[in-house]
Amino acid sequence: MTTVLMPLNERCVAYDRMADALEHLGDTWRDWPDLRTCAAAVGLSPSHFQREFTRWAGVSPKQYQASLAHAEAGDLLRQGASVLDTTFETGMSSPSRLHDLFIAHEALSPGEAKSSGQGARLTIGKASTPFGTGVFLISPRGLCGLGFVDDGAAAKTGFEHPGYKEDQVFADMAARYKNADMQRDDAEASRWAAKVFGDGGEIPLALYGTPFRRQVWRALLEIPAGDTWTYGKVARVAGNEKAARAAGTAIGANTIAWLIPCHRALASDGRLHNYHWGTARKRAMLTYEKVHTAV
Numbered sequence: 001m002t003t004v005l006m007p008l009n010e011r012c013v014a015y016d017r018m019a020d021a022l023e024h025l026g027d028t029w030r031d032w033p034d035l036r037t038c039a040a041a042v043g044l045s046p047s048h049f050q051r052e053f054t055r056w057a058g059v060s061p062k063q064y065q066a067s068l069a070h071a072e073a074g075d076l077l078r079q080g081a082s083v084l085d086t087t088f089e090t091g092m093s094s095p096s097r098l099h100d101l102f103i104a105h106e107a108l109s110p111g112e113a114k115s116s117g118q119g120a121r122l123t124i125g126k127a128s129t130p131f132g133t134g135v136f137l138i139s140p141r142g143l144c145g146l147g148f149v150d151d152g153a154a155a156k157t158g159f160e161h162p163g164y165k166e167d168q169v170f171a172d173m174a175a176r177y178k179n180a181d182m183q184r185d186d187a188e189a190s191r192w193a194a195k196v197f198g199d200g201g202e203i204p205l206a207l208y209g210t211p212f213r214r215q216v217w218r219a220l221l222e223i224p225a226g227d228t229w230t231y232g233k234v235a236r237v238a239g240n241e242k243a244a245r246a247a248g249t250a251i252g253a254n255t256i257a258w259l260i261p262c263h264r265a266l267a268s269d270g271r272l273h274n275y276h277w278g279t280a281r282k283r284a285m286l287t288y289e290k291v292h293t294a295v
Helices: 008-029 035-043 045-057 061-078 110-114 166-175 188-200 211-221 231-237 244-251 279-293
Strands: 101-107 119-129 132-139 142-148 181-184 202-206
Touching: 008 035, 008 045, 008 061, 008 119, 008 132, 008 188, 008 279, 035 045, 035 061, 035 188, 045 061, 061 231, 061 279, 119 166, 132 166, 142 166, 142 188, 211 231, 211 244, 231 244
Parallel strands: 101 202, 119 181, 142 202
Antiparallel strands: 119 132, 132 142
16 A cells, blocks of 8 residues: 655654654664654654654655665675575565656756846745755746755754754845846745655756856766765766866755755765755655665
8 A cells, every 4th residue: 555645734844853753763773673662762652653754754664664774785785795684574565656856957048147147037935845844946947946944953953054044045045046036926836846746747947057067966866866976976977087076066056955966965984964954854865765766
């Protein structure tokens, strides 16, 4: 039976608890903690935690633990380890998968970018997403920007910055095209959220960058969902293997989170840091993808 996911507004409200749950399960899965222990770690009853986690993630906590074990087993086998026993056989029951995203690229004109959007008519608004409140910046050609709001949760969820309030994210997005004709429309943002985090399909993007940055952003799209590459590998795929630092800068300049998956890029030490929208969100995105691509 396929799990029915929460509506986006409910998944948005649940995000902070689910980010904590993903971190706890990621740290403890080798001990196979029971449902009661996992629920207590995020302050919920076992039945509430089971229901909320399953409807947020599309898999149960137990299935999530099993998928982490499968992923670890696969890594060990590829490294030459012996075949692991049936502990890692999970019998997962067809949880809903992430839909493939078919992204059409159409750049803003150099003139529009150079003039900070002079003459461009853009729409900005907020909407619920599985990873908290999203701020969407939209042009007639497609999505220009996607960022995330943190309402005071950053300190407890391990962000390396103090969190971005709603007005800060709006200002950050608007500043990218400060001369554009900008209008607020949360209903339009909600329609885009449904496209991005709903049934998939073609999602047009409207973005502009230097040729190297565009090559880096294209390279990010080559990283399989749930997988990670170092900045050096991204630079190599982008055509300049000696430009790892410049690739890191280009990754940080990405304006469209999630769809241009800069969350899949890691520094050479492999740690989950230097993500504009926070380490907790990066971890949540990666683990969410890994679970849904493991079956």
